[in-house]
Amino acid sequence: MSSICLYFQVHQPYRLKQYSFFNIGSEHEYFDEELNISILNKVADKCYIPANKLMLELIKKHNKQFRIAYSISGVALEQFEKYRPDVLESFAQLARTGCVEFLSETYYHSLSFLYSKDEFVRQVEKHREKIVEYFNQVPKVFRNTECIYSNELGDFVQKMGFKGILAEGTETLLHGRSANYIYTSPTNNRIKILLRNYPLSDDIAFRFSNQNWSEYPLTATKFAGWLSSYKNISDCINLFMDYETFGEHQWDGSGIFNFLAHLPTEVLSQKGLSFHTPSEICEHFETSGIYDAHNYTSWADTERDLSAWLHNSMQEETLTKIYTMRHDILALKNKALLEQWSQLQISDHFYYMCTKYWSDGAVHKYFSPYNSPYDAYIYYINVLADLELTINTEKLQKML
Amino acid sequence: MKKLKILMIGWEFPPIINGGLGVACLGISRALSSMVDLSMILPKTDLNFTLKNVNIIGLNNVDLASLNTQINDNPYQNFSTSIHQSDIPLSPYPSASPQGIGNILEQKKLKTISPPSSTNPFQVDDLYGDDILLRIQQFAAYTAEVAASMKFDIIHCHDWMTFPAAMLVQEQSKKPLVVHIHSLEYDRSGPDSKSWVFEIEKEAMSKANIVVPVSNYTGSIAREYYEIDSSKIFPVHNGADVVEVYKERKEFPEKLILFLGRVTGQKGPQYFLDIASKVLQHAPNVRFVMAGTGDQLRELIENGAYKNIGTKFHFTGFLTKEKVHKLLSMTDVYCMPSVSEPFGLSALEAAQFGIPCVISKQSGVSEVLFGALKADFWDIDKMASHIITLLQNNSLKDAIVKDAFNDLKNCTWEKAAEKIMNLYKKIDLQYHKN
Numbered sequence: 072m073s074s075i076c077l078y079f080q081v082h083q084p085y086r087l088k089q090y091s092f093f094n095i096g097s098e099h100e101y102f103d104e105e106l107n108i109s110i111l112n113k114v115a116d117k118c119y120i121p122a123n124k125l126m127l128e129l130i131k132k133h134n135k136q137f138r139i140a141y142s143i144s145g146v147a148l149e150q151f152e153k154y155r156p157d158v159l160e161s162f163a164q165l166a167r168t169g170c171v172e173f174l175s176e177t178y179y180h181s182l183s184f185l186y187s188k189d190e191f192v193r194q195v196e197k198h199r200e201k202i203v204e205y206f207n208q209v210p211k212v213f214r215n216t217e218c219i220y221s222n223e224l225g226d227f228v229q230k231m232g233f234k235g236i237l238a239e240g241t242e243t244l245l246h247g248r249s250a251n252y253i254y255t256s257p258t259n260n261r262i263k264i265l266l267r268n269y270p271l272s273d274d275i276a277f278r279f280s281n282q283n284w285s286e287y288p289l290t291a292t293k294f295a296g297w298l299s300s301y302k303n304i305s306d307c308i309n310l311f312m313d314y315e316t317f318g319e320h321q322w323d324g325s326g327i328f329n330f331l332a333h334l335p336t337e338v339l340s341q342k343g344l345s346f347h348t349p350s351e352i353c354e355h356f357e358t359s360g361i362y363d364a365h366n367y368t369s370w371a372d373t374e375r376d377l378s379a380w381l382h383n384s385m386q387e388e389t390l391t392k393i394y395t396m397r398h399d400i401l402a403l404k405n406k407a408l409l410e411q412w413s414q415l416q417i418s419d420h421f422y423y424m425c426t427k428y429w430s431d432g433a434v435h436k437y438f439s440p441y442n443s444p445y446d447a448y449i450y451y452i453n454v455l456a457d458l459e460l461t462i463n464t465e466k467l468q469k470m471l
Numbered sequence: 472m473k474k475l476k477i478l479m480i481g482w483e484f485p486p487i488i489n490g491g492l493g494v495a496c497l498g499i500s501r502a503l504s505s506m507v508d509l510s511m512i513l514p515k516t517d518l519n520f521t522l523k524n525v526n527i528i529g530l531n532n533v534d535l536a537s538l539n540t541q542i543n544d545n546p547y548q549n550f551s552t553s554i555h556q557s558d559i560p561l562s563p564y565p566s567a568s569p570q571g572i573g574n575i576l577e578q579k580k581l582k583t584i585s586p587p588s589s590t591n592p593f594q595v596d597d598l599y600g601d602d603i604l605l606r607i608q609q610f611a612a613y614t615a616e617v618a619a620s621m622k623f624d625i626i627h628c629h630d631w632m633t634f635p636a637a638m639l640v641q642e643q644s645k646k647p648l649v650v651h652i653h654s655l656e657y658d659r660s661g662p663d664s665k666s667w668v669f670e671i672e673k674e675a676m677s678k679a680n681i682v683v684p685v686s687n688y689t690g691s692i693a694r695e696y697y698e699i700d701s702s703k704i705f706p707v708h709n710g711a712d713v714v715e716v717y718k719e720r721k722e723f724p725e726k727l728i729l730f731l732g733r734v735t736g737q738k739g740p741q742y743f744l745d746i747a748s749k750v751l752q753h754a755p756n757v758r759f760v761m762a763g764t765g766d767q768l769r770e771l772i773e774n775g776a777y778k779n780i781g782t783k784f785h786f787t788g789f790l791t792k793e794k795v796h797k798l799l800s801m802t803d804v805y806c807m808p809s810v811s812e813p814f815g816l817s818a819l820e821a822a823q824f825g826i827p828c829v830i831s832k833q834s835g836v837s838e839v840l841f842g843a844l845k846a847d848f849w850d851i852d853k854m855a856s857h858i859i860t861l862l863q864n865n866s867l868k869d870a871i872v873k874d875a876f877n878d879l880k881n882c883t884w885e886k887a888a889e890k891i892m893n894l895y896k897k898i899d900l901q902y903h904k905n
Contacts, residue, residue, distance in 0.1 A: 092760060092785040093797070096722025384777035392782065426773075445772045449788075452781040456758075459782055460723055 073251070074307040074347040074355065075298060075338055076265065078214070078237065079314035081119070081143040082180050083111055083150055084419035086440045090450045090457075099461065101411060101454045106440060108154050115155045118318035123161035125328060129335050130170045137335040138170045138346040141314065142214045145178030145198045146417060148205065159205065166206035172348035173202050175210035175233065181416040182216060182380055184224055185367075186394035194413075195231065212236065212349040216418050218267060218311065218370035219377065222258050222363065229262035235353040237311060239370045240266030244362060251305030253352065254362035263353045264362050267311040267370060271297065276312040280325035291330050295337035295344070302343040306356045311370070372427065380421040385448040390421055392455055399462050403469070408461065415454065423447035475895055477503070478623035478640065479511040480614060482632040484527075487515050488598065491816055492653050495685070496629050498710050499651075500525055502888030507895065510621060512614050512636075514593045514606070530613050531593035538616045603632075611635035615643055624902075625649060625895055631656070631668050634675035641678065647898045649891075650679035657692050658737055658811040673697045680898045683707050683891065686835025689813040705894055708839050710884035711819035718825075719800040725758045725783075726803040726862055729826075731795065731817050734765030739808035739831065739848050744771055746808065748778045749855035754862055755783075762787045762798055799824040804861050808848045809834050818843070819882055822875040827868050829857045839882055842874025 088094075088103045129137045143162065151159040165171045177183055177194040178201070184191045195213070202210050212235040213228040220238035228236055240250030250266040274294070278284045286293070298308055313320065321327040338344050347355065371379040380386055393415050400412045423439040424447045441447045479500060483493035503509055504524040516529025592609050600606070614636040627649040628637035634650070641648045656669040676682050676699045683705055684690040690706045693699045721727065728750070730743040740761060747759040761771070761784070768786070775784045790798065799805075805821035807830040815836035818828050822840060830837050831848035844861070846853035861868050 092787050093794070095785070384773050385781075388776040388779055388781050391779075443769075445769050448772060448776065448781075449786050452776075453785060456723075456782040456785070 072343050072345070073298070073302040073305045074345055074352055076140070076307050076309045076311075076347055076349060076352055077138075078140040078142070078174070078309070078311045078349060079316075080214075080312070081141055081147050081314045083107070083114065083144075083147045084180065084417045085146060085150075085414050086110070087420065087447075087450045087454060089441075089446070090453045092453055095453055095457045096460055099457065101457075102414065103440075107150065110440075111150050111154055114315060114319050115151075115158050117323065118315050119155075119158045120161060121323075121328065122314065122317040122331070123158070123165060125332060126171075127161070127165055127168070129332070130165070130168045133335050133339060135168065135170050136339055136346060138172075138348050138351070140172040140174055140212075140348045141165075142174040142176045144176060144180040145194070145201055146180060146414065148201050163205055166208065170348075172212070172350055173206050173208055173210055174212050174214045174237070174349065175199060175202070176214050177216060179413050179416045180216050180418055181413075182219070182377075182390065182418050182421070183394075183416060184215060184219070184227070185377075185381075186390065187397055188227065190394070190397055190416075191227075192231070195228075212265075212353065217379070219367055220264075220364055220369070221367045222256050222365060225256040225262045225264060225364075226259040229256075229259050233262070235263040235265055235349055237265050237267065237309070237349065238362070238364070239368050239375050240268060240309075241368050241375050244364055244368065248360060249305060251301055251308050252359035253306060253356045254360050255358040257361045257363045260358070263356075263358060265307070265309050265349055265352060266362065267309050269370070271308065272310045272312050275310065275327075275330075276316045276320065279316075279321045279327055279330070288326065289330065291333035291337040294330075294334065295341055298338060298344060299341040302341070306359070307347070307352045371422075378427060379425055380418055383424070383426050383444075385424045385426075385444070385452075386421045389424070389448065389451050389455065396458070396462065399466065403462065403465050405465060408458075408465070412458065415451075415458070420447070420451055424451070474506070474508045475625060475899060476508045476623040477510070477895065478618060478621060478626050478646075479509060480626065480628040480633040480637050480640070481511055481513050482598065482610075482630060484511075484513050484516060486517050486520055491814075492630055494712070494816065495653055495709055495814075497522075498712060498884035499887060499891065502710070502884040503891060506888065506892050510623065512617055514598055514610050515595075528617060529593070530610065530617070531591060533591075533613070533617065535591050535613055538613060607632055607635055611639050615639040619643060624899055627651065627891075628675075629653060631671050631675070634671050638675055638678055647680040647902050648675075648678060649681045649683060649894065649898070650675050652676070652682060652684040652689055652693060652813070654813050655689065655692055655697075657696050658689075658813055661736070661811075662696060669697075673699075679703070680901070681705060681894055683894065685709050685814040686838055688833065688835045688838065692811075705890075707887050707890045707894075708835065708882065709814045709816060709819075710887045711816060711823065711879065711882045712884075714796065714820055714823050716824045717796075717800050719797060721801045723758065725756050727801055728757060728759045728804045728806055728858060729798060729802040729821070730759070730761045730763075730806055730808075731798070731821075732763050732807070732809075734761065734763050734768045734771060736767065737810055737812070738763075738765075739810045740765070740767055740771055741774070742808040742810075742848055742851060742854070743806060744774055744778070744784070745851045746806065746854045746858065747784050748780055749851055750858050751780055751783055753855075754859055757783065757862065759784045760787060760798065760802075761785070762790050762795065764789045799826065802826050804829060804858055806854065806858065807831060807834065807836075808854060810848050812836070819879065822872075822879055825872050825876075827861050827871040828875070829854055829861070840875055840878050842871045842878060844871070 085102045086106055087101055178198040179194055183194055213233040214237045218239045225236050250268045254264045256262050279289055317327055367377050368375050400409055424444045426444045481496045483490050485493050485497050510526040512528045515531045516527055618640045625647050626637050626640050629651045630653050656664050676697055681703055684693055687706045690704045693704055694701045732738040734740045775781055805826045805828045807815055807818050809831050812834035815834045818830055818836045821828055828843040830843050832845050833848050837845050844857040
């Protein structure tokens, strides 16, 4: 018996304007609203709306045996509410089926755990409120930004009340064991760790439309066959990916929706395979061993570490500076300022500054709205200069 | 007395290219136009752009097919057989490549240059395209052909792109040659560069009757590195066009220190970053701006971040003239730490905006801005201390600005043209004596 766990990440950042030196001190709107709306609309029409419609049909068709999970960042939810309430409603509809679980994450899809535990807790709580408000469920499983994980994080979120956490299943930490079981942490045996099966996840997320791939074209029948081959040597097979895989990264013409439409039938027709959400898996299965992650791992790039956001001096400087401002920002008790500062923590800002080349460079470039990582840095650091000025002015006024 | 007939040979010229060389050639020719009978051959001109009393000939507007030019009959024929074309985009004022252009050419022996086709090679967008060597050769041959039917007393050329043409015309006409030096390979690529550009420069200066560097500093390089006879070197400082100055209120309280120029080794941008870092340790309420672009930009951005001064050290990339003026209107101190700067026109522009200048001793402009504070380009501590002194001491700042306004009175193209005129007279006299 094996459970297939499908989890999709939904996130849309607030992208910065091309904020130049000449804007410092006079322009306090940092984000490119027009660009953000246009990208949101594009992705909503190509992915969120058609994919949600299909998911709803599949859940109904399979009499609730098709079960999935989402993690939607707070900033994505916020943008749906503001610009695309139809998308938000379609997620709410999915929530009402009882077959869809919504996971917890940081509201700002941030790297806050690395810099400030207090800030991390603030964001996780803010996100939880939104999930309860929109989907009427309290998240029980945590998913950190881009599957960033370490022993320390596992322990920390268990103490916050979560029973499970998602992570990347990296060979270097599995030591020959399979990712298709539940593990726990060496420092806290009450947390259950669900590891991503990255070869199978990436078959869909990355390789699906690659015509040079030996397995091209990938059909639902073939994929279900692969899953079935694990049924006696696994508890759960965790397929974690960006939701934008459907219709955006893999465009409609590639046949990705057709694949998705047939997958549940093919999986459920295999004896011994079923779909379960992360919480259900945490309840059904006992842990099979210790997964010891002293250092941070993530699902990003071939390194599967923090280097997508923390590799060069530009990323280090900006990340350090934004979190150093926390004390001042909170002391000012200015809601608008707090919001701006929080939005500047969105991990995408730092991802755009990545200068790693070769295969990952292309991926970074695909996701970046800017010409180069250097431009991304310049806009960001100029914005920080302006924010610093605002903080200083407000501090002075408070003193007077 | 009959006006002297001058044949000027240039490369960059407004409005096609507005770099420093073009601006200087325009300033000089405009100021000379009333004193001499001036004709000017350029690779490319805009027909709508005219200059009073100057006969401007752009080869892009000449029917070259009718000239019957034999490219291979020129003394630089050897260029077409022994030097090979590179597919690397070459620019005559590129970054300070440690190898120099010549080495690149030697490494990349790709294909020999073929004679120019019947289409006009100067009707191109970029004069500094990847076939710069071929273009210079074509320019030499066609210029010689055009010049053959012209009457002139003196040839006056500007920088290495024009030197093969000028030497060919000199050979053909036996008229005296004035070689004007706005920038040398030494400045662009450092003292170790002995590339083919260096060779062209050396040969032209050797064959010239008079060499006119834009500063004593550049004259000393011609003398020391190119071994040119100092008795024929006569420096003439550039002038500065009067710009409309204004002051704009900054949107932030910090004082602003500006670096303006190409972000290449020659301009010393890395020194500016080090100076900024030093100043910020002592005077945190200061902002630095590096305006311009170049091959060192990315490295500098990462270094700036590494030094953790990103919110106080800003990069603007390339700026339009309007934006440059806006920036100058906000600037409190101008800093030019050039490693080797033949002149440095931008410092004069800054001075017009009433900005005190801290400039490197290795610059021509330091010879005319007596009031500016100076240091060796590598002396970070001294540069930084000059800046801090200016930020903290208003009376010193005012005195320096006042001095600079006086200095500016002597920095006109008219004064430069007068000096050049005297040099023309001198060689014309010598020519007729012989």
